[in-house]
Amino acid sequence: MRIFIDTGSVAEVEEIAAWGVLSGATTNPTLLAKEEGDPGAIVQRICELAKGPTSAEVVSDQAGGMVAEGRALHELHEHVVVKVPFCEQGLAATHTLTSEGIPVNMTLVFSSNQALLAAAAGATYVSCFMGRLDDISIDSGVVVAEIVDAFRAGGTTSQIIAASIRHPEHVVTAAQLGCEIATVPAKVLRQMLDHPLTVTGIERFRADWETRPEFGEWLAALVSTRSGQPAGTATS
Numbered sequence: 001m002r003i004f005i006d007t008g009s010v011a012e013v014e015e016i017a018a019w020g021v022l023s024g025a026t027t028n029p030t031l032l033a034k035e036e037g038d039p040g041a042i043v044q045r046i047c048e049l050a051k052g053p054t055s056a057e058v059v060s061d062q063a064g065g066m067v068a069e070g071r072a073l074h075e076l077h078e079h080v081v082v083k084v085p086f087c088e089q090g091l092a093a094t095h096t097l098t099s100e101g102i103p104v105n106m107t108l109v110f111s112s113n114q115a116l117l118a119a120a121a122g123a124t125y126v127s128c129f130m131g132r133l134d135d136i137s138i139d140s141g142v143v144v145a146e147i148v149d150a151f152r153a154g155g156t157t158s159q160i161i162a163a164s165i166r167h168p169e170h171v172v173t174a175a176q177l178g179c180e181i182a183t184v185p186a187k188v189l190r191q192m193l194d195h196p197l198t199v200t201g202i203e204r205f206r207a208d209w210e211t212r213p214e215f216g217e218w219l220a221a222l223v224s225t226r227s228g229q230p231a232g233t234a235t236s
């Protein structure tokens with residue numbers, strides 16, 4: 001499963017992109033409204049940093065307006081995927097945009113029936129919101145599983161994005177169920193790093209190695225030899 005970052009923050013994308021785990025990004029109007037600066041420049045910078053599909057959302061409530069906004073957003077950067085909310089007008093806009101070769105992420109999908117309509121309209125990605133389903137006591141795992149099964153059975157090529165991710169367990173569930181992508185907030189990505197046994201394990205390896213100072217000198221010399229620099233001067 002590929003990992004996207006769900007954010008409007010360039011700083012967060014910079015931070016997480018450095019880990020080498022990102023395949024793309026998603027923004028939405030709520031996330032971008034929290035940021036200072038030109039939203040177009042923010043989306044372009046996120047595209048550059050994420051180096052993959054980056055969703056930017058339309059806000060019109062009519063198909064014609066969504067299509068006009070979608071065409072303009074896609075011109076911001078080759079990585080821009082137009083995010084379109086699920087509704088009748090959104091389906092029509094999705095059909096038009098994808099017919100023109102502009103990728104669409106159909107968002108705010110909460111049922112397998114909606115997902116099937118989004119796929120039928122030609123959506124490149126279909127975003128199922130896990131956290132918001134759980135918020136109203138609908139088991140998001142059951143809904144995502146239904147969507148995965150329905151898409152696989154019908155051979156649809158639309159990719160499923162697990163969205164509205166609230167905790168690391170949502171990410172694992174999305175992967176186990178066969179979602180192609182999870183779009184994950186930076187906070188949850190940082191939580192995914194954590195395990196106390198990793199921290200104590202690293203400390204123990206370092207402490208044991210330091211009981212043999214000659215081993216440290218040997219490793220520094222090995223690195224220097226390879227980089228053609230004298231021992232002790234090699235840079236990482």
Ligand code: E4P
Pocket residue numbers: 006026027028107127129131132163164165183
């Ligand atoms: C998806 O692309 C949305 O931006 C996002 O996942 C919404 O999450 P929320 O329910 O936490 O706002």
